[in-house]
Amino acid sequence: MTKTKDNQKKPKPIKKPLSDDKANIIEAVVLSIFDENGPTPKIFWPNDLDEQSGLLIAMKTISLLMGDATYQNGIGTDGVNYFGILPFPDIKLNGLTYFFLIPDIEARGKALAATITVLIDENNKVFFYENMKYLRIIMDKTATLIQNNKKQDEREIIMDELREELIDFTKELKDPFSTKRQIKILLTGLDQAGKTSFLYGIRRKYSEIIKSLPTKGVERTEENVFEEQNSQISIWDLGGQKQYRERYLEQSEVYLYNIDLMFFFIDIQDVERINESLGLFRKILSLLIELDEFPPIVVCLNKFDPDLKGSKEIFKNLEIIADEIKKNSDRFFIKLFQTTIFDHWSLISAYSFGLSQLSPNRELFMNQLKKFAKKTNSDAILLLNENGIILSTFSKTDISGKLFEIIAPYYKNLYKTFEEFKLLDHDFIVSSGIGDESKKVIFKKILVEKYNLYLLLFLEKSLEIEKIEKNLPEFSKNLIDLIHTYI
Ligand SMILES: Nc1nc2c(ncn2[C@@H]2O[C@H](COP(=O)(O)OP(=O)(O)OP(=O)(O)O)[C@@H](O)[C@H]2O)c(=O)[nH]1
Ligand SMILES: [Mg+2]
Structure with a gap:
């Protein structure tokens, strides 16, 4: 393979730390904060983590979760917590990430977006699934401490404690490296x-x-x-x-x-x-x-x-x-x-x-649906896989959610029927106005990598198919990563 400039720019895989007597499954731990410079790796381990890898981790974990207005309305910081697994194929790692907000009166929206990410070799990701519950507890605890301690040196101690706790925990496990x-x-x-x-x-x-x-x-x-x-x-x-x-x-x-x-x-x-x-x-x-x-x-x-x-x-x-x-x-x-x-x-x-209940990424999925709903003025969204299994749902109100569950199967059948009879000019069907003519339902097929997924949208106000088309590429792109780590 010829080396191109582009290749050389790619972040280097992180080398295993030499200090430990026994190889440990934890490869890196990173605290990233969205500050005036954008997503920045603030505290990281190992200390020689190269700059590009650090940046990549900060960018991906923060940007996936931060909608343009997710938190900038001055709402409290408590409800905004997401936990999930993300792949980093460029550096051959998998990250378990916890997204949270740090109150800060000087920041826009009075809060800074932050993530704590624990990284392991991509071949070992089963470790995350198997130990999700415990990892979530200690990462959540660390996030609370970070929220309450503003000084850099205090935060360094907190992150150090997290790393030690993780390493102690993995040492107790019988087989952290199991494959499936x-x-x-x-x-x-x-x-x-x-x-x-x-x-x-x-x-x-x-x-x-x-x-x-x-x-x-x-x-x-x-x-x-x-x-x-x-x-x-x-x-x-x-x-x-x-x-x-x-x-x-x-x-x-x-x-x-x-x-x-x-x-x-x-x-x-x-x-x-x-x-x-x-x-x-x-x-x-x-x-x-x-x-x-x-x-x-x-x-x-x-x-x-x-x-x-x-x-x-x-x-x-x-x-x-x-x-x-x-x-x-x-x-x-x-x-x-x-x-x-x-x-x-x-x-x-x-x-x-x-x-x-078995997917560690159910919150991240819902967050993606919520962001997409906002951008397309949808009141409820449902995402199905090819076998009709519901991967995720989002609805603004209980009523739109309930209503939606009732109508969803009918639209799914309609779509299938139209598709079978080759009556579809587009990859979607739209209901004509319901009630006062403004409420509409759209059932749409979307291709996410090699997977056919189905999206059902319920709109109470206006239907803007262009808005949906415009926001679909980013939505689909974000879903790819989440599908790879769905279960
Ligand atoms: N009316 C009705 N009958 C059902 C429904 N689900 C299953 N049955 C019928 O109930 C009977 C038993 O169904 P099975 O699925 O074999 O029950 P099971 O729980 O697997 O039984 P075991 O294997 O003996 O434990 C069959 O005659 C089914 O056709 C249902 O939703 N409504
Ligand atoms: Mg049976």
């Missing part, structure tokens, strides 16, 4: 609750639903949100018949151990077995507590078929179940969904919500 993040998702609930049908439904294997037989033991399958992802996602569909249930409860250290997410299914039509079902739920929770496992839990109040929506009896049952679920489960993060195989969207909503 393993994600384990469980589907649990009584027999006949609809677990296997749910999976078929998500995957649009409708013909299989009809043929589906009770699950014997466990059926394991894999999930791919994107063709290339950093994690291997295994879904364990646990047979709910008595003998299988007893087995996984007895061998909880095998089945319930090391789980990242659990779906629990309740057949709300089977009134006679609701208590049995709640009993199983409580039993599983108590075993999880024994194992010190606290995965997020999605409860599917299943078989809530469209023709039952008006039933008072079912409605009352749902309330009772919801109350029971909430009781004794305050140590868990639990979210309830009403689902039925006759409404694909209900399945996708519950499933996507669960998956999003």
Whole structure:
């Protein structure tokens, strides 16, 4: 390969520090602040981090998150925190970054944008996913200290302490250099609750639903949100018949151990077995507590078929179940969904919500949607992948969010239908005015690298397709990085 000038200008990969006895996974730690010179690496380690790499880190972490008016309206600095993973392919590193604001009366908007970024070799990024919770806590703590201590030398001590804490932490880990993040998702609930049908439904294997037989033991399958992802996602569909249930409860250290997410299914039509079902739920929770496992839990109040929506009896049952679920489960993060195989969207909503809990970048995604919404005057945005999994949503108000969830599936179907019949001149469809003629919905296909994604926008005021087209390139460019680190 010939060396061009351009090549020489590229930042050099950071060399491993020689001081440590054993190679440590942490390659660099950088505090960047947006000051009068723009994004600047203020405090960094290793001390010989070259200038260009430092600048690159500061620019990328700050500019991705800083919309032109994200924080300049003098609003408080508390709500503006984002945490996520970003790739730096030029220097072969991956960074876990925490974006926050430092109050400063002299600054524009009375605050300075800042990031703390921890960097490791790009081949080791699993480390971030595996240790997200802990890393988030110590980075958040450091950010608070930085906010409260203005002097450079005080901040140097704070950043030094962060680095030491990180290194101590990695030394305690058995294998910080593992190569793929393993994600384990469980589907649990009584027999006949609809677990296997749910999976078929998500995957649009409708013909299989009809043929589906009770699950014997466990059926394991894999999930791919994107063709290339950093994690291997295994879904364990646990047979709910008595003998299988007893087995996984007895061998909880095998089945319930090391789980990242659990779906629990309740057949709300089977009134006679609701208590049995709640009993199983409580039993599983108590075993999880024994194992010190606290995965997020999605409860599917299943078989809530469209023709039952008006039933008072079912409605009352749902309330009772919801109350029971909430009781004794305050140590868990639990979210309830009403689902039925006759409404694909209900399945996708519950499933996507669960998956999003596994993505360290869900806040960064939402931030990108929020910025795009602002630039295009949209009131709500939804981003779907090719399989219809909801990657992220943003809505200004609860109402536009709710409304949007209801109409989204219809537009998706419309788009598909028009596409199939080759009736599309553009890669989008727009509704004509709704209500007072000003409200509009747009469903648009966007290509982000090799991925086809779908964007649904809800606009309350005016529709300016040019504004959308104009802001799309930057939006798509920012999404590329986030997709590479989505899961
Ligand atoms: N009405 C209705 N029936 C459903 C729904 N989901 C599943 N079923 C039916 O419920 C029955 C059981 O579904 P499965 O998916 O096999 O249940 P399961 O939870 O996997 O059962 P096990 O494998 O024995 O644990 C089948 O006859 C499905 O067709 C739903 O949303 N509404
Ligand atoms: Mg099954």
